[in-house]
Structure formats: structure tokens, C-alpha cells
Amino acid sequence: MxxxxxxxxxxxxxxxxxxxxxxxxxxxxxxxxxxxxxxxxxxxxxxxxxxxxxxxxxxxxxxxxxxxxxxxxxxxxxxxxxxxxxxxxxxxxxxxxxxxxxxxxxxxxxxxxxxxxxxxxLDLHESMIIGTAGFTAALALLQMEDNRQTPGLGALAVTGASGGVGMLAIDIFTRAGYDVHAISGKADHFDFLRSLGAKECIDRHKLVFNGKPMDSARFGGALDNVGGSMLAGLLPLIAPYGNVAICGNAGGIAFDSTVMPFIIRGVNLLGVATSATPRDIRDRVWQHLAGDWKPAHxxxxxxxxxxxxxxxxxxxxxxxxxxxxxxxxxxxxx
CATH class of the missing domain: 3.90.180.10 (Medium-chain alcohol dehydrogenases, catalytic domain)
Structure with missing residues (x-):
């Protein structure tokens, strides 16, 4: 050139x-x-x-x-x-x-x-509203569905729901047919999150985990933007063979958990790494984002x-x- x-x-x-x-x-x-x-x-x-x-x-x-x-x-x-x-x-x-x-x-x-x-x-303007944030959310869903996630397993929790990834995840997951429960520490944003499709909004500050290795299943799966104690608390709440996709560490890079959700319920922990995503997977994600998963808001x-x-x-x-x-x-x- x-x-x-x-x-x-x-x-x-x-x-x-x-x-x-x-x-x-x-x-x-x-x-x-x-x-x-x-x-x-x-x-x-x-x-x-x-x-x-x-x-x-x-x-x-x-x-x-x-x-x-x-x-x-x-x-x-x-x-x-x-x-x-x-x-x-x-x-x-x-x-x-x-x-x-x-x-x-x-x-x-x-x-x-x-x-x-x-x-x-998609037009160029829309593609950048989606950007890495929306690509991350859609990549997480693709990996979850490749691992047998379905709406029938139950609602998907989205932590850090008031952030860019979280907002787009609510929209994308809803478009894909899932009920979404938004977890955020910003209760003043709950009406906005509901307008994006969240069926339920949960105040992070009022969410109390019992600390047990297993608890009653509450979510079919989750997208976790937080890590740390949030991730540890979510794992015992996931339904059998549900998936937790982790893409952030705002709450810390370490978490204290047990093997019980994995070996008793078959819960899967999936890492979402967007920067080096292989080309064939990128193409699949963007086709979804321009079609059946295109955010409505x-x-x-x-x-x-x-x-x-x-x-x-x-x-x-x-x-x-x-x-x-x-x-x-x-x-x-x-």
C-alpha cells in the first residue's frame, strides 16, 4: 500500500x-x-x-x-x-x-x-455501540450455548449489570429468549435495566450468600463481570449443567469456592477472552449480533x-x- x-x-x-x-x-x-x-x-x-x-x-x-x-x-x-x-x-x-x-x-x-x-x-455506528462490550456479552452466550445452555435451565444472572457489558448482555440475552436477572449495586438504574429487558433486578448490597458449598438452584446460568466473592457466591446457586461465563474482575482476581457445584451439579465455569478470539468464532458472534441477537435498545x-x-x-x-x-x-x- x-x-x-x-x-x-x-x-x-x-x-x-x-x-x-x-x-x-x-x-x-x-x-x-x-x-x-x-x-x-x-x-x-x-x-x-x-x-x-x-x-x-x-x-x-x-x-x-x-x-x-x-x-x-x-x-x-x-x-x-x-x-x-x-x-x-x-x-x-x-x-x-x-x-x-x-x-x-x-x-x-x-x-x-x-x-x-x-x-x-448493522451499520458502522451500531457496530461501535456494540463494540467490545457487546461482543463480550455475545461471545459469552455463544460459549454457553455451545455448552448446552438453554432458556429451559432458568434465568441468566448478569452481574455488573449497570456497566456496558452488563447492559448489552441484558439486551442480547433477552433477544435470544432468556429471562435475565440483573445484579447491580446501583439501584437507581433498575428502571433503566428493566427497560432493556431485565425481568428482575437484584441489589448487590442486599444479596446475601449463605456460604454453603451448595444452595437451592436460583439461576440457570450467569455472566459474571465481577469475580471475587460474587463469583464464589453465584456458583452454588446455578442449576444442574448450567454455565457461568466469567469476563471481568472488578471484585478481585481470586475467589474462594469448592468443587461441589462442579462435581454434584455439573456446573461449568467458562472463561471469556475477547482479545484473541479465533476468526471463525468472531464471524459467528458478529452474525448473531447483526441478526437474531441484535440488541433492541x-x-x-x-x-x-x-x-x-x-x-x-x-x-x-x-x-x-x-x-x-x-x-x-x-x-x-x-
Missing amino acids: SLSTEFRAFRIHNDPSGYRGVLETIDTDALTRGEVLVKVAYSSVNYKDALAGTGKGKILRQYPLNGGIDAAGVVVASSDINIKEGDYVLCTGSSLSETLDGGFGEYIRLPSQWTIPLPTG LDRILTQEVSLEQLPEVFERMLAGNSFGRTIVRIGKV
């Missing part, structure tokens, strides 16, 4: 001058490797982006890099015969803002293996649309726990 263009990007540095994320002008020749050059229309802001952009989390593995783990836009050049100029594409995770330049720039260069054609049923879940210039203030609010819903970033017109 010989196209060389100057463009704006939120670029993260860590050098003798210190750790910093700044909006600057670079050239497409400076972008990391990839067969596909994309003009970016939208990105999104995830907690991981806030950690990377402020240096409060060890996310990047090389510097400098453009931030942003999500991107959607139009192909302007490609050396892959299967991807054409003018194609609409998206990418989530896939080492963006870790070892590859991310979506917080007007251009991005993507490896073709991680370049997903925008599926029929994206307009509600999107609560903020910002520019590249506004990213630092968005990061600070997010890390302070003052964000709500999904934030997407307007990058450029395509």
Missing part, C-alpha cells in the same frame, strides 16, 4: 518525557503492520481504553501506539484479494492498542485476519458520543465510576 496521508490520532507514549496520551498528527506510513488500510468512522470507549490512555493500567506492550481497542470504517487500500476498497469493516480487540495501533485515529491499518466485513443488519444504551479531543475527560469520568452506558467516538466521515 503506497497511500500516505497525514491524520489526527490519540497517540500514547511512554518515554523519558513520561507516560502520556495526546492528540497529534502522524502519517499512515507510521502505522503498525497490516494488509488493510481503513478510514475510521467510529470507535468506542471501553474501561480498558481509559486504563491505557491514562497509564493507570498496563495495557500497551509497545510504544507509541494509537489508543482504542475498537474501530469501524471503510477500506481505502488492501493487499488482500478478499477485502476490497470501499468495503465497510470493523475490528474489536485483536491486539489493537496493545501491539497494534488502535481505533482512536482517522486511519488504522489492520491485519486481514482480524478485519471483519460489516455484517448485513442500542439507542438507549448509547449515552454519549464524543470527539477525539474529549477522550481525556471521558477517561477520567470512567475511571472515577461516573460513566453510564456506552460512549462512542466520532472519528470521520466515510
Whole structure:
């Protein structure tokens, strides 16, 4: 690809001058490797982006890099015969803002293996409201259903339900035919969570686990964004052969449990790792997200649309726990 263009990007540095994320002008020749050059229309802001952009989390593995783990836009050049100029594409995770330049720039260069054609049923804007958060929720459900999860086993609990992953999980799981019980410490959000489809809302602060290795089955399965004592408390409440998909650690990386739910009820604990998801699984997830699992309330879940210039203030609010819903970033017109 010989196209060389100057463009704006939120670029993260860590050098003798210190750790910093700044909006600057670079050239497409400076972008990391990839067969596909994309003009970016939208990105999104995830907690991981806030950690990377402020240096409060060890996310990047090389510097400098453009931030942003999500991107959607139009192909302007490609050396892959299967991807054409003018194609609409998206990418989530896939080492963006870790070892590859991310979506917080007007251009991005993507490896073709991680370049997903925008599926029929989604536009670029919708794809970034979903972004990594919705992909995580849908990947969890795919893994659960591949492991025999069905609505007949009972309601799915969603912890951390007021976060981006949690909100999208409520919507996606409901679309897939499940009753969803939302667990959150933010009771003032319960009416909103019900509007997304939650059948029941449970105040995390009032949820008391009895500490026994086994308890009466309450949920058919769960998506846990929290970890720690929440995960330990959920496991004894899962119905026989139900699944608990774990995708977060807001409550801690360690949990104290027993083998009893696993060997008596056949409960399964499934890890959800979105960044390195194999391509064939990515394609399955995005087909669901554009079709039978497409969230019905994206307009509600999107609560903020910002520019590249506004990213630092968005990061600070997010890390302070003052964000709500999904934030997407307007990058450029395509």
C-alpha cells in the first residue's frame, strides 16, 4: 500500500518525557503492520481504553501506539484479494492498542485476519455501540450455548449489570429468549435495566450468600463481570449443567469456592477472552449480533458520543465510576 496521508490520532507514549496520551498528527506510513488500510468512522470507549490512555493500567506492550481497542470504517487500500476498497469493516480487540495501533485515529491499518466485513443488519455506528462490550456479552452466550445452555435451565444472572457489558448482555440475552436477572449495586438504574429487558433486578448490597458449598438452584446460568466473592457466591446457586461465563474482575482476581457445584451439579465455569478470539468464532458472534441477537435498545444504551479531543475527560469520568452506558467516538466521515 503506497497511500500516505497525514491524520489526527490519540497517540500514547511512554518515554523519558513520561507516560502520556495526546492528540497529534502522524502519517499512515507510521502505522503498525497490516494488509488493510481503513478510514475510521467510529470507535468506542471501553474501561480498558481509559486504563491505557491514562497509564493507570498496563495495557500497551509497545510504544507509541494509537489508543482504542475498537474501530469501524471503510477500506481505502488492501493487499488482500478478499477485502476490497470501499468495503465497510470493523475490528474489536485483536491486539489493537496493545501491539497494534488502535481505533482512536482517522486511519488504522489492520491485519486481514482480524478485519471483519460489516455484517448485513448493522451499520458502522451500531457496530461501535456494540463494540467490545457487546461482543463480550455475545461471545459469552455463544460459549454457553455451545455448552448446552438453554432458556429451559432458568434465568441468566448478569452481574455488573449497570456497566456496558452488563447492559448489552441484558439486551442480547433477552433477544435470544432468556429471562435475565440483573445484579447491580446501583439501584437507581433498575428502571433503566428493566427497560432493556431485565425481568428482575437484584441489589448487590442486599444479596446475601449463605456460604454453603451448595444452595437451592436460583439461576440457570450467569455472566459474571465481577469475580471475587460474587463469583464464589453465584456458583452454588446455578442449576444442574448450567454455565457461568466469567469476563471481568472488578471484585478481585481470586475467589474462594469448592468443587461441589462442579462435581454434584455439573456446573461449568467458562472463561471469556475477547482479545484473541479465533476468526471463525468472531464471524459467528458478529452474525448473531447483526441478526437474531441484535440488541433492541442500542439507542438507549448509547449515552454519549464524543470527539477525539474529549477522550481525556471521558477517561477520567470512567475511571472515577461516573460513566453510564456506552460512549462512542466520532472519528470521520466515510
